[in-house]
Amino acid sequence: MTQENIHLGASAVPQASLGANPVLKLLPLTLTVFIGFLTLGMQLPVLPLHLHDTLGMGTLVIGLVVGAQFAAALLSRTWAGNFADMRGGKRAVMVGLVTAAVSGLVYLVSLAFVAVPVTSVWLLLGGRVLLAFGESLIVTGALGWGMGLVGAQHAGKVMAWNGIAMYGAYALGAPLGVALNSVWGFTGIAVATVFIALLALVIVSGVRAVAPTATRRTPFYKVMGAVWVPSMGLAFCSVGFGVITAFIALLFAARDWGNASLAFTAFGVAFIAARLLFGHLPDKFGGARVALVCVLIETVGLLLIWGADTATLAYLGAALTGFGYSLAFPGFGVEAVRRAPPQARGLAMGAYVAFLDISLGITSPLAGLLASGWGIGAVYLGGAIAVALSFAVALMLLRGREAPVP
Structure with missing residues (x-):
């Protein structure tokens, strides 16, 4: 065969x-x-x-x-x-x-x-x-x-x-x-x-199996060379998720806003709602185009948290962050799949998701240093800047959308 x-x-x-x-x-x-x-x-x-x-x-x-x-x-x-x-x-x-x-x-x-x-x-x-x-x-x-x-x-x-x-x-x-x-x-x-x-x-x-797509191991560098650009988009936009999960409770405590659990709820509800209502958009309109819009929404959400003077604004910022991040993930992911060798899509997805792990692993200590020097609010300004970098990645992908797949 x-x-x-x-x-x-x-x-x-x-x-x-x-x-x-x-x-x-x-x-x-x-x-x-x-x-x-x-x-x-x-x-x-x-x-x-x-x-x-x-x-x-x-x-x-x-x-x-x-x-x-x-x-x-x-x-x-x-x-x-x-x-x-x-x-x-x-x-x-x-x-x-x-x-x-x-x-x-x-x-x-x-x-x-x-x-x-x-x-x-x-x-x-x-x-x-x-x-x-x-x-x-x-x-x-x-x-x-x-x-x-x-x-x-x-x-x-x-x-x-x-x-x-x-x-x-x-x-x-x-x-x-x-x-x-x-x-x-x-x-x-x-x-x-x-x-x-x-x-x-x-x-x-009981679910139907599908045939393996490869007969031999694919070198990691070949797949990484194909998917590293959308994977960098994932890494940058995941910073927003990282600063919400790691530091929102500290922000609420520092500003005496009470329990931060509603901020997690707002993020989670918006995240799931976006997936349920609009999860088909990356397939329909293209991953880069959807990611381009969604990372802007995520950036606005983080800026709202940074400038919030009430808990209500912080809740709104958390919801926008969750909504934007929810669709940015599959948006960049669709671009990774499109660029990956067909016989190595499992490896490509492993490489893509690894950038989420790397991003979350780096975000917490760097954000902690930022908070110690400029205050807890600066974490969200820094997060917004990092997520904005994924906008540049989405633009790069959009402009190169006709590039041949390896």
Whole structure:
């Protein structure tokens, strides 16, 4: 079988199939991603408390254990992308879910060593690394698999619905994790991690697989050379997301505006509403054109927060930031898919999402330095300037939209 035939079998689904309700075709896969990412969402508010209150660890160790998952996810993106291309998106997602379930078993083993905190922490660290590998496989596999099911011309919808699943899982997972922890402690989190991952595995097992798109590993530099420009657009516009999640609570405290939870709610509701109502626009009008408009909306939102003198204006700024960022992500992503070699779209998506990891990893410490020197409000001015740089990237993509795909 030739490379071209392999590609046609994977992504050139019959046209009648492509036109038949792509969102409905993606629904089981979206549900699987949502359920799978609950395992991450549950742990966000609980793991630091377990490390501090139960194991007696300080902030440095807590930061290392929590951050290990994000670092390992970044380092595993390339491997996960090649795995999805060579073994198929369905297998990548299923292996990722099994790996997530095993991470829950490692958490359970760590609880047997609570009396030896150092051993327990090392086991937790191992569980976080396993979860990171699982998350990388789920994300890259789901993106490649979704495009194989509905066609690359619906790449924007695939990214939009996967994003809804992921961020929805974070939003629901956090209170679910707190509730489980309050009744059963960290044991409840560990057991739930195992069973939730297995539940998602049962759901995804019935979804039609698509053929792998590659027979050999694609060198990372070849894919990066094709997608680095839209990936830089993602990195710049993700700064807005980073400063909202990391510093909005500190801003509200500094200005005596009370609880910042409504700002998170405003961001999240606007983010999901934009995906639900307008998630089809990058496919219809082009990713660069949609990103161009949306990063302007995100920039205005951050400037509103920077200049806000009331909590209401800050809520509005958070909502605009969430709305703009929501569609900028698939906007730049559609451009990355268009430029990627067809046989390496899983690797391309892994490389693209890695720029989100890099952006969030760099944003927090740099914004912290900015806040220490010029005040917490300066974080949002700096964020607006960074997001505005993604406008220049979108312009570059728009002007080069007829460039041939490698």
